[in-house]
Amino acid sequence: MQMMGMLKIDRVSVTHNKRIAIKEATLNVNEGEIIGFIGADGAGKSSLIHAIAGVIRFEGQITFQNSVYHSPSEAEKLKSQIGLMPQGIGLVLYDLLTVGEHLRFFANIRNITQDDRFNEYKSRLLRMAGLDKFVDRRAGNLSGGMMQKLSLICTLLHRPKLLILDEPTTGVDPLSRIELWKILDQIRRDEGTIVLVSTAYMQEAAQMDRVLLFDSGEIIAQGSAKELIESVREMTYVLTPSANLHSMSTLDTTYSLEPLEAEHISPTLEALFFVNALQKNRLLPPVEITPRDGDSSFASVVMEAIGLTKVFGDFIANEHVDIRLNRGEILGLLGANGAGKTTFIKMLLGLLSIDGGELSLLGKRIETAKDRQALKSSIGYVSQHFALYNDMTVRENLLYFALMHQIPMDTAIKRIARYAAELGFEEYMDAIPTELPLGINQRFSLAAALLHEPVILFLDEPTSGVDAIARAQFWQLLVALKEKWKIAILITTHYMSEAEFCDRIVLMREGQKVADDTIANLYTAHPNAQTFEEIFLEYYR
Amino acid sequence: MRIGILKAxxxxxxxxxxxxRLIIMVYLLPTxxxxxxxxxxxxxxxxxxxxxxxxxxSHLSNLLTSKFEHSKYFDATTTFMDEGEALRKIKQAQSDxxxxxxxxxxxxxxxxxxxxIGxxxxxxxxxxxxxxxxxxxxVILNAASGLIPNATNGSIVINQRTLFNQAMRDEDAIVPGLIGLVLLVAPAIIAALLIVKEKERGTIFNFYASPLTKAEFIAAKLIPVFLLHSLNIFILLLWALYLFEVPFRGSFWLYWVASEFYILVSISIGILISVITKTQIVAVVLTVMVTIIPGFMYSxxxxxxxxxxGMSRYEAHVFPVMYYNHILYDVFLVGExxxxxxxQLYLVILALYGVILLGLGALWLRKEIK
Amino acid sequence: MIRIFWSIVGKELIGFIRSWQLVLVVLYMFSVEVYIAGSGIEINPRNVAVGYVDGTAGGLSQKILTHLHGPEFLAPRRFNSQSELSRAIFDKEIIVGIVFDEDFEKKWRQNKRAQLDILMDATAASQAYTTLNYLQHIILDISKINIPVDIVTHKLFNQNADNHTFMALTELLSIITMLSIILTAVVFVREKEQGTWDLMLLMPVNPKVIILAKSFSQIIVVMTGIVISLGFVVLGIFNVPVNGSLSAFLLLSFFFVFAGSGIGLFIAAIARDVMQVAQLSIVIMMPLIFLSGAWTPIYAMHPVLQYVSFISPLRYYIEGSESIFYRGTEWIDLWPYFLGVIAVGGVMYWIGFRKIGRLF
Structure with a gap:
């Protein structure tokens, strides 16, 4: 006799565009349990989530609340019990409706009686999400973090017994993430809801009752975070450069299947990805950056912004921001969603007009667009969504950008070949960007931004949605670039662990700069903080 | 169908x-x-x-010239240029x-x-x-026969009776047909966008993942456009009556009911397109292709x-515009x-069209990811 | 700069060819659409449905009826009574009804005034009018009246008043308008949506060059379509006469497509996404096409519309093209059309450059 609220997934397979997305997944979940799905892009997490939510055709059988379904139409009777939040920031929200209207709409289409009890529940959710002050704001004007919180409480309105969340926290700042999890935890305890969550943040996964590791359409490991971490402890060492051929290194850790003459350190769930890659023999080329063709002597202060201000209507996106970027420095620009990071970068680039303050690039005051013309060949930029042409192959994309930069053809071909080897996307040269995993796109976007050997690099959230291995690799690259080329890098990210690799951190909050210091100094100033995330959060309290 | 859900x-x-601001399109486009x-x-x-x-x-030539000068069909000018010069005027498109x-x-x-006379x-x-x-x-023959005495001997006189449009006004002949075209195109375009927009944006998941039924979903998409465009029925009527001064000889109720049926058909076409397409741009292009061209040709x-x-006769019977326009010309000009x-038959056919197209839309609408 | 210009053009052309669906649509428009319009749409009255009631023995009446033949008329249908005939007219099955009275022929033979009753459905005004004209001519013929005025008519430029060639040409011009606007608008708005436009602005190349190159690539696509359509359909199948200079037409087309892509650029500059491009295109293109003079001469339109049509490049293009193909107008007399088209295009590009062609 199984329990009433139990979820049973029996050999579920999903075929998407003739490709097997997930193969014979089997899983049993008890009432009130919270399960984390982790794995690289395209590993099959979303497909399984869609199958369970009854929005895609599948083979196999799913049982929930003693009701069996084999197809979306059979799942129909259970949909009042299920809540699905699909992947993508604000995906299920209507830009033009206000927060309050969303809640009313979602309650209405689920036919909820809106009595006192419901209203009380609704205001509790609003308070928990911190949205109670924004009931009349349109969803399109919310920050990414707020959108995700709104999506979550909209999904919770009908008190689902089964809550399925597909990467609810990707691209969301740490503060909003913590709030999201608080809501989830509370509801789960109050309502005994089963929660299935996929996530790219391993710290989050570590908090769950059980974690499932997905790889190429299969669940390859499952267990509590502790168990999983134990299973890879043996293979995790402190950074040991060029240990052996069967090892992989990040900036501070080395993973190896063969025993090393080095000390073990405590692994995180991320280690699972590396060890799995090693076991499947998917090795990455070691990061090597050859010195640049041009010379490396240029101004020591590459960018100086004094009192930069940007106003949209009556909303001040940036208010008197002073930031200086030095040669050979990685500067991390951190802040919650909507704190004004992207606006700031766009002002630096000239994509947005500057409403106040002064800006100098490479020692030159920027007054008009003409001043920028000469500087364009010194600046590289990777935007939030890796803007690339989707009708051309990787090679053609790169050649096109080289042409636009007026790099002689033979030099361009040589450089492209070199980057392809060094950044490890040689085998994808003739593929179309949309067919490639995000991590590969990210690397060749970087290559496109480096083709003309710039001395300043602006990177806007280059690691969002990219899997752990690709991110580690990416940071090794950045550090190598900085050391070899003395290039200056300004980068924004929502992974607080990545802040540790920056030389200096600027923290922004509501359009203003609230901190600007080295990591070490920040740790000194906040002695109670164990991780950088905690420091970050202190600025938002 | 649960009324509360629909209302929401x-x-x-x-x-x-x-x-x-799509509402602007709703009222701007038809007008x-x-x-x-x-x-x-x-x-x-x-x-x-x-x-x-x-x-x-001469006197007679002046008489003839004045006939042209007094005709509403011509803007006549008398000139003394030579033929070559006049021909050049035509080449420059300054003279017809x-x-x-x-x-x-x-x-x-x-x-x-x-x-x-050349x-x-x-x-x-x-x-x-x-x-x-x-x-x-x-004009010339008319003028000439007036000059000839006894021309009526043994002649045949044409006693013409123009029905429905005695004044032979272009407005009367065109405007009712235009209403048929406009009420086919405009509601269809708006309706075509409604579902496909949710698909493109991702909000379609709210439908997939909720207990909302297909019928409720389609009704929810159909009713707003239907209500908004119902107003257009009257706006267009007002333009026709007071701006273009088209007579109205038939029953207002018939006009109203038939128009509502017709809008329903038009929206159903849009919804059908919305169901089968994936992107808004394709939906718009497809709608324009299946409504404007046949709407114009068969109006x-x-x-x-x-x-x-031949073929075009059959095609005309396939597109709903023919049935509605028959009723339109009836209420404006004929009054039967x-x-x-x-x-009666055409009214029934229009209603059937609506039902069948909607049925197809509901049949093809999927409540799952493709 | 020249090299960059051509590489951008090349890149856009490759992108166009790779999106095979788009290629098919464009080819379809330039060939099948033009063909359908040329062979299918008929503005001249044709196949007018005639019904009659004949109370006479049928000598003179049949003589008159035999004059009503194709392609203008369907074979006249006989009705037994006038009420039956009226019924058919009310049901729109018959457009023109002819009633021959019992004493119609008798009176005529007796040299008295014979009266022919004609009922016309004037909702089909042009059909009714033409039929009336026809009947008048027929009767004039039969009546043996001698009017001492000989009218010699020369139909210039299109002697047979062949509607097919004209419709094919008109449709081609409309398609050129639509495609030059939409293709260009989509090229730019797609870049805006995907964010590649930001990258282009950051390239060490004058953004005006990029804009011109990108629109030039679409101009090439449309011009290729024009040549294909001209060669295979307009001149090949329909034999549209070329009384003027074909190179003048191609040059005028080039500048018109330039103006059209300028409008596309303008739409892309003010639109946020493809959706808005679609809406704006409809709102801008409809008046453009229908106020061009292709359907109704400009001078016969409402005065307000006549003024509005001055800013429509299509107005100049259509008038210019008609002049070249049919009227055989000389180069020197074509300058107003060139000027009009280039002016509109220039203004559109100027706005486009200001809106999306620069950094701050």
């Missing part, structure tokens, strides 16, 4: 239509189309620019026709000799050229259905109303 969904759709075509399309030729070269300068009255026009006529017509626009030609000939504006032969069995 409709409210949301209305909100979005208003805030996305714009009606005004553009109504004022911009003329089947008859008026104000054709005619240059008369009068080489006679030239009439050349020969030197001895009056003399010959009075002597009972045959005289020749006409040059710009036929670059063929139908306009032909029409101009017959108008000019008509009866260019060519009456009775004149169609439901007394005619054909009108």
């Amino acid at each position: 969904y409709i409210l949301k759709e209305m909100n979005e239509l208003v805030r996305s 714009m189309l009606l005004l553009l075509f109504g004022y911009g399309i003329r089947m008859e030729v008026t104000h054709a620019r005619i240059a008369i070269i009068d080489n006679d300068q 026709a030239i009439i050349i009255i020969p030197a001895a026009f009056e003399k010959r006529l009075l002597k009972g000799q045959t005289t020749q 006409i040059y017509v710009d036929a670059a626009f063929p139908s306009r050229g032909s029409t101009m030609e017959s108008y000019v000939q008509g 009866g504006i260019i060519m009456p259905i009775s004149s169609m032969v 109303g439901l007394a005619s069995e054909k009108t």
Whole structure:
């Protein structure tokens, strides 16, 4: 006799565009349990989530609340019990409706009686999400973090017994993430809801009752975070450069299947990805950056912004921001969603007009667009969504950008070949960007931004949605670039662990700069903080 | 169908239509189309620019010239340029026709000799050229027969009775047909966008993942557009009656009911397109292709259905515009109303169209990711 | 700069060819659409449905009826009574009804006034009018009246008043308008949506060059379509006469497509996404096409519309093209059309450059 609220997934397979997305997944979940799905892009997490939510055709059988379904139409009777939040920031929200209207709409289409009890529940959710002050704001004007919180409480309105969340926290700042999890935890305890969550943040996964590791359409490991971490402890060492051929290194850790003459350190769930890659023999080329063709002597202060201000209507996106970027420095620009990071970068680039303050690039005051013309060949930029042409192959994309930069053809071909080897996307040269995993796109976007050997690099959230291995690799690259080329890098990210690799951190909050210091100094100033995330959060309290 | 759910969904759709300013399209597009075509399309030729070269300068030639000058069809000017110059005027598209009255026009006529009048017509626009030609000939023959005594002996007199449009006004002939075109195109475009927009944006998941039924979803998409466009039925009627001064001889109720059915058909076409397409741009292009061109061809504006032969006759019967336009012309110009069995039949056919198209839409709508 | 210009053009052309669906649509428009319009749409009255009631023995009446033949008329249908005939007219099955009275022929033979009753459905005004004209001519013929005026008509430029060639040409011009606007607008708005436009602005190349190159690539696509359509359909199948200079037409087309892509650029500059491009295109293109003079001469339109049509490049293009193909107008007399088209295009590009062609 199984329990009433139990979820049973029996050999579920999903075929998407003739490709097997997930193969014979089997899983049993008890009432009130919270399960984390982790794995690289395209590993099959979303497909399984869609199958369970009854929005895609599948083979196999799913049982929930003693009701069996084999197809979306059979799942129909259970949909009042299920809540699905699909992947993508604000995906299920209507830009033009206000927060309050969303809640009313979602309650209405689920036919909820809106009595006192419901209203009380609704205001509790609003308070928990911190949205109670924004009931009349349109969803399109919310920050990414707020959108995700709104999506979550909209999904919770009908008190689902089964809550399925597909990467609810990707691209969301740490503060909003913590709030999201608080809501989830509370509801789960109050309502005994089963929660299935996929996530790219391993710290989050570590908090769950059980974690499932997905790889190429299969669940390859499952267990509590502790168990999983134990299973890879043996293979995790402190950074040991060029240990052996069967090892992989990040900036501070080395993973190896063969025993090393080095000390073990405590692994995180991320280690699972590396060890799995090693076991499947998917090795990455070691990061090597050859010195640049041009010379490396240029101004020591590459960018100086004094009192930069940007106003949209009556909303001040940036208010008197002073930031200086030095040669050979990685500067991390951190802040919650909507704190004004992207606006700031766009002002630096000239994509947005500057409403106040002064800006100098490479020692030159920027007054008009003409001043920028000469500087364009010194600046590289990777935007939030890796803007690339989707009708051309990787090679053609790169050649096109080289042409636009007026790099002689033979030099361009040589450089492209070199980057392809060094950044490890040689085998994808003739593929179309949309067919490639995000991590590969990210690397060749970087290559496109480096083709003309710039001395300043602006990177806007280059690691969002990219899997752990690709991110580690990416940071090794950045550090190598900085050391070899003395290039200056300004980068924004929502992974607080990545802040540790920056030389200096600027923290922004509501359009203003609230901190600007080295990591070490920040740790000194906040002695109670164990991780950088905690420091970050202190600025938002 | 749960009324509460429907109401919520409709409210949301209305909100979005208003805030996305799509509502402007709802009311701008039909009126714009009606005004553009109504004022911009003329089947008859008026104000054709005619240059008369009068080489006679006699009483009779003046008489003839004045006939042209007083016709509403022509803007006639008498000039003295030579033929070559006049032809160049036509080449420069500054003149549409030239009439050349020969030197001895009056003399010959009075002597009972045959005289020749030369006409040059710009036929670059063929139908306009032909029409101009017959108008000019008509005026000349008319004038000439007035000059000849006893012409009526043993003749046949045509006693013409123009039905429905006695004044032969272009507006009367075109505007009702335009309403049929406009009410086909405009609701279909808006409806086509509604579902596909949710697909493109991702909000379609709210439908996939909720207990909302397909019927409720379609009803929620259909009703707002239906209500908004119902107002257009009256707006267009007002334009037709007061701006274009088209008579209204039939039953208002028949006009109303038939129009509501027709809007339903048009929206169903849009919803069907919305169901089968993936992107908004494709949906718009497809809608334009299946509504504007057939809507125009089979509206009866260019060519009456009775004149169609072969394939186009069958095609005309496949597109709903023919049935509605029949009723439209009836209520505006004929006024037979439901007394005619054909009108009754066509009304039923329109309703059937709505039901069948909606049924297909519901059948093809998937509540799952493709 | 020249090299960059051509590489951008090349890149856009490759992108166009790779999106085979788009290629098919464009080819379809330039060939099948033009063909359908040329062979299918008929503005001249044709196949007018005639019905009659004949109370006479049928000598003169049949003589008159035999004159009503194709392609203008369907074979006249006989009705037994006038009420039957009216019924058919009310049901729109018959457009023109002719009633021959019992004493119609008798009176005529007796040299008295014979009266012919004609009922016309004037909702089909042009059909009714033409029929009336026809009947008048027929009767004039039969009546043996001698009017001493000989009318000699010369139909210039299109002697047979062949509607097919004209419709094919008109449709081609409309398609050129639509495609030059939409293709260009989509090229730019797609870049804006995907964010590649930001990258282009950051390239060490004058953004004006990029804009011109990108629109030039679409101009090439449309011009290729024009040549194909001209060669295979307009001149090949329909034999549209070329009384003027074909190179003048191609040059005028080039400048018109330039103006059209300028409008596309303008739409892309003010639109946020493809959706808005679709809406704006409809709102801008409809008046453009229907106020061009292709359907109704400009001078016959409402005065307000006549003024509005001055800013429509299509107005100049259509008038210019008609002049070249049919009227055989000389180069020197074509300058107003060139000027009009280039002016509109120039203004559109100027706005486009200001809106999306620069950094701050």
